[in-house]
Amino acid sequence: MPESRVLVFVGPLLITAAVLQLLMAAKTHSRIGGVLGHTALPEDISINAREYSQHIQGSPKPVRQNSSYPKEPFISGTVPSGFLWGTSTAAYQVEGGWNTGGKGESIWDHWAHQPGRTPLGDTACDSYHKYATDVQLGANLAMTAYRFSISWPRLLPDGTLAGGVNQAGVDYYNKLIDELIAHKMVPFVTMYHWDLPQALQTKYGGWTNASMVDYFNDYATLCFQKFGDRVKRWATFNEPWSFIVPGYGLGVSPPQMLFGMKRRQYEVAHVVIKAHARAWHTYNDSFRAQQGGEVGIVLGALWGQPRNTSDPRDVQAADNFEQFFLGWFANPIYGNGDYPDAMKQMINGDSVADPRLPVFTEAEKAYVRGSADFVGLNQYSAVLIYASDHTFPLDFISLVMPDLKGVKDTSDPTWPHGASSGFSAHYVVPWNIREQLRYFSEKYSHKVPFYITETGISEKEQFPPNMNDTWRQCFYMLYVDEAIRAIKLDGRDVRGFFAWTLMDNIEWGSGHSVRLGLHYTNFSDPNLTRTPKASAKLYRDIATSGGFPEGAPHTKHTQDWWDWCHTNAPYNNDTEIGAGHYRGPH
Ligand code: FCB
Numbered sequence: 001m002p003e004s005r006v007l008v009f010v011g012p013l014l015i016t017a018a019v020l021q022l023l024m025a026a027k028t029h030s031r032i033g034g035v036l037g038h039t040a041l042p043e044d045i046s047i048n049a050r051e052y053s054q055h056i057q058g059s060p061k062p063v064r065q066n067s068s069y070p071k072e073p074f075i076s077g078t079v080p081s082g083f084l085w086g087t088s089t090a091a092y093q094v095e096g097g098w099n100t101g102g103k104g105e106s107i108w109d110h111w112a113h114q115p116g117r118t119p120l121g122d123t124a125c126d127s128y129h130k131y132a133t134d135v136q137l138g139a140n141l142a143m144t145a146y147r148f149s150i151s152w153p154r155l156l157p158d159g160t161l162a163g164g165v166n167q168a169g170v171d172y173y174n175k176l177i178d179e180l181i182a183h184k185m186v187p188f189v190t191m192y193h194w195d196l197p198q199a200l201q202t203k204y205g206g207w208t209n210a211s212m213v214d215y216f217n218d219y220a221t222l223c224f225q226k227f228g229d230r231v232k233r234w235a236t237f238n239e240p241w242s243f244i245v246p247g248y249g250l251g252v253s254p255p256q257m258l259f260g261m262k263r264r265q266y267e268v269a270h271v272v273i274k275a276h277a278r279a280w281h282t283y284n285d286s287f288r289a290q291q292g293g294e295v296g297i298v299l300g301a302l303w304g305q306p307r308n309t310s311d312p313r314d315v316q317a318a319d320n321f322e323q324f325f326l327g328w329f330a331n332p333i334y335g336n337g338d339y340p341d342a343m344k345q346m347i348n349g350d351s352v353a354d355p356r357l358p359v360f361t362e363a364e365k366a367y368v369r370g371s372a373d374f375v376g377l378n379q380y381s382a383v384l385i386y387a388s389d390h391t392f393p394l395d396f397i398s399l400v401m402p403d404l405k406g407v408k409d410t411s412d413p414t415w416p417h418g419a420s421s422g423f424s425a426h427y428v429v430p431w432n433i434r435e436q437l438r439y440f441s442e443k444y445s446h447k448v449p450f451y452i453t454e455t456g457i458s459e460k461e462q463f464p465p466n467m468n469d470t471w472r473q474c475f476y477m478l479y480v481d482e483a484i485r486a487i488k489l490d491g492r493d494v495r496g497f498f499a500w501t502l503m504d505n506i507e508w509g510s511g512h513s514v515r516l517g518l519h520y521t522n523f524s525d526p527n528l529t530r531t532p533k534a535s536a537k538l539y540r541d542i543a544t545s546g547g548f549p550e551g552a553p554h555t556k557h558t559q560d561w562w563d564w565c566h567t568n569a570p571y572n573n574d575t576e577i578g579a580g581h582y583r584g585p586h
Contacts, residue, residue, distance in 0.1 A: 067305050067384050067412050072431060074562045076555055077484045078546035084186055084496030085543035086145030087138060087518065088454050090193035090238065092121050093505040095151060097128030101168035104157030106195035107206070107247075107254040108508075124506045125521055126528050128172065135179045137502060137519055137530055142544040145186040147453060147498050148176070149193035149238065152219055155226075159197030161218045170226050177230050187231050188451075188498070190298060191220055191279070193238040194247075194254075201255050207248065207268045208257070213275045220279035224287045232293035234283070235376050235453070236276040239300035240329055244268050245400055253509060261402055263356045266347065270358040273332050273368060280371040297333060298376035298453045301326050303432035303439075304385040307410070313387035317407040320346075321385050321397065322439060324404045333372050334444035337365030347403045370446045374495070376453030377440075382432035383409040418457070418471055418571030426458060428571060430478035434486045441492065449493045455479050456500035456516045457571075458507075465520050472518075472535035474565035476542065477558045484547050499539060503530045 092108045098121060099105070112119035127134050138146050152159060154169035180187045196206055204211055220236065228234075243253070249265035251258030260268075276297050283295045304321035306314040323331070323340035331340045338344075338360055347357040360368065383396065388408045391398070395409045411417070415427040437450060457475040459466075476499065486492040504517035512523050518536040522529045541554040548555040564570065 065307055065384075065410075065412070066414055067307055067309070071566050072482070072485065074481060074548075074559050075485055075488065076548045076550050077488050078549050079484060079487060079494075079497075081546075082495070083546065084145035084188070084451070084498075086143050086147055086185070086188060086496060086498040087141070087502035088147035088188075088498040088500050089127070089134075089149070089502050089505065090190065090195075091149045091151035091154070092124070092193070092195045093501075093507070094125040094127040094134070094148075094503070095154075096122060096124040096126040098122045100128060101154075101172065102157060102166040103151065103169060104153035104159070104166075105198040106151065106153045107198050107201050108195050110198045110201075111254040111256065118511070120506050120511045123528075125503060125530075130528065131172075131176045132179055133530065134502060135176070135183050135185070137532075138180075138185055139183040140532070141518065141536055141540040143185055144543070145188050145233075145496060145498070146180050146502075147188040147190065149190035149195075150223060150227075151195050152192065153195065153197040153199075155222060156197065156219055158199035159215055159219070160200075161222070163199070165222065173227060177227055181230060186233065187227075188233045188235070188453075188496070189223070189227070189231050190235040190238045191223055192216070192236060194243045196255070206255050207244070207271050208264060210271055210274075212271050213278050216275040217278045217282055221282055221286075224283055224291070228287055228291040228293060232291070233374075234293060234295045235298045236279050236295065237272060238298045238453075239378055240269060240272050240276075240297075241300050241325060244272065250400065266357045269328060270360075273329060274364070276333065277368040277371040280373075281367065294373035296372040296374035296376055296448065296451075297329065298378060299326055299329055301377040301379050301432075301436050303379075303382040303429070303436045304409070305382050305412075305429075305432070305435065307384045307386040311387070314385065317387040318385040320404060321383075321401075321407050321409070322443075324401050326436075326440075327443075330375070330440065330444060332360070332365070332368045333370075334375065334440075334446040334448065335369075336445070337367075337369030343403075346405055372446070372448055374449045374451060375440065376451045377436060378454035378500075379433050379436055379452055380455055380500075381427050382415075382429040382435075384412050385409055416566065416568045416571050418459070418568075428457070428475060428478065430482040433479065433482045434490065434492075437486050437492045437494070438490060449495045451496040451498065452483055452494065453496075453498050454500040455498075458514045458516045461513045461515055465522075467520060467531065467533050469533045469535045471570045472533065473538045474561060474570040476535060476539055477561060478565055480542055481548065481558070 092106065097103060098109045108121060109119070111117070112121050135146070150173055154172065155166060157163060157166050177187050200206055200212065200215060206212065223234070244265050246253040247255055248257045248268045249261040251260065257264060280295045283293070302325055304318040304325070306318040308314045320342045323342040327340040328343060332338060339357055343357055348355040386408055387406055389406050397404055397407055397409050411427055415429050417427050433452065457472050459469065459471070480497060483494055483497050487494050499518060501516050501518070503519035504512070504515040504521040506512070507514040507516070517533070518539055519530040519532050522531070538554060541552070542548070545552050545554070548558060
């Protein structure tokens, strides 16, 4: 089985086809009794009857219905000055040099070195040696910012200060940061993008252990001390949901702790939220006055659109979904310091004696509440949510949120969806950005600026590579325009947009097979050459001009392509068809 099929667990919809099918099969088996034994009268006979008949016929998919959301017209316009245009990367996905220059092993290195796996991350894109090339790629795209993550085990090989600081690691990040500044790019640094030092996992059980709050604080403090004179934007964690549920709940990604869906994942999140808050307080108390930067967190945001916006049950179901996905972390940090009510009720119910969802003390709530200067949202796509008490059909929610009751997800048949996409469940839903920002702004009282810290679209690896990635051009036209719409029409304080990703990299368990880069990386070439795809030119033109100014050639081009980009055509065709090839004004 190719490495790519082993795990397709990336972003909010991180499910490998293979693992998903296995889990589905297992769940299907174990749930049949439950459904047949379901005696409550369905509230909506037609929906339930249809689901049930599909189940009987063996169809895993519900009949998909259109949501009532209209396609938005194109608007021209530019972002405010100072807006950051960037790309995002993560250490494990690009650095390589896994044991070079004194680096310790991470949980992803450890996972990749198990028998039967190919440790592609050992070299990855070799950014450990080619960082200057990467910075130049960013500069060629006229980026004003560059998001990357620091590898904790590169700085602290066993994760602890007691184990010693690795000077070669400090030197590496110093060189990268200096190179970025020399090229007029703002370094936007994530401290934890999933590559925990393996030693902390082995000795303490990783994030299951409350002492991780101290270890993470030591590491964050070291980062502020060493790099805070030049780094002014810090994200503590990248998408906590995406490493906690797969890693500590389902057990399908490192550290592969199985059977944790009922309790362990909630305990882990409790530790992670406290670790985030602690790092923010450390910065606030000891570094802010001198360094004047911002510390926030990056959350995975998968917009849950009510299937029928005039049905209050669907609207409530969508809100519950948001609470379990985004609100799990956003509500404590940006809301009232506590978990969302929907989670407390559905997970703990009346059980005060032995709550599965941990309980914050009043002092902890006060400590966590407001512990962020911005929020980063990784905003790729959306799901359609509807209320249903049925166990079938099995869906994303059934698999990854078993405690979320009465809520099911599907997709809208009108949403473009690429056959060429590496992620099967990746729908092109640009307005998810605006809806998510609206929801966040209305829901949470702690008002902070937004950064779209990741968005992008994948294709499967193909030979020869198709450098004319029309689908990715369409994707960025639609998504950037949506961010501009949020700023211009809704007045949202969006301060940056980061494309995932600078170049094709190691897409976690999917390896090279799933590609999201603006640059093609030739992994067969010992030099790992990076070549700009057509989308890179478009993104450069957008960034250089601050969006879509009236009269600019790429603005006109976007207008011309607008309707076509809202169909399936670009995403299903890897060839130069329909709308023609974007060559840009340069
Ligand atoms: C995000 C991850 C990032 C990458 C993209 C595709 O969830 O943060 O590392 O894998 O998905």
